[in-house]
Amino acid sequence: MSNTVENRRVSRIAALILLGIAIAYGVGGATIEYAFSSDPLGPRAVPVMLAALLAGLSLLYLVWPGTVEAIPAGPALLRVLAIPAILALSVALFESLGFAGSTFVLTFGAALVFGAPLKHALIGGVLQTLLWWTVFAYVLQVYLPTGSLFG
Structure with missing residues (x-):
């Protein structure tokens, strides 16, 4: 297997791990309970937005993997x-x-x-x-x- 193919494979594995973390973080953030009378967005907004951002970036990385360093x-x-x-x-x-x-x-x-x-x-x-x-x-x-x- 060439070094380039190996780099892409490692990059895609990292992207899938990041996507899994984003999904878990988003689910955790979406289940935060709060009083209806609190902030209009509530405490769910920031974790869910961060999870969406991480998921989007990890999908981009999955489609267009970059080069990676060797595993230490x-x-x-x-x-x-x-x-x-x-x-x-x-x-x-x-x-x-x-x-x-x-x-x-x-x-x-x-x-x-x-x-x-x-x-x-x-x-x-x-x-x-x-x-x-x-x-x-x-x-x-x-x-x-x-x-x-x-x-």
Whole structure:
């Protein structure tokens, strides 16, 4: 199989995966319940529009696939897989650690994956957590859960 044919096949597989994510996201967004008296568009509008945009772009990519990089191997593959794993861990810990704890896990872990020394990753994680806590809690005045461990 030629390299060009292999590139198109990988591109089309990626397009189908993105289309599946778009459909799942759209279905999830469309099932959001809200009070009739809220915003005229309601909270469904943004997720459904984003899902439609992603679905449209993935269909374009399916029809006209571009060139792709080779699938990484070894340490590069581990780094690529580490980011979604850290994100999943952060989401899983959200209820027990709250916003601050899960944000620290996410930013600290991402810094380590991208090669930051341990000291810099710790400092960056703490500073990012303080920054986002300040933005959401004080600037945007959003309630942020402290988690069952700290609550």
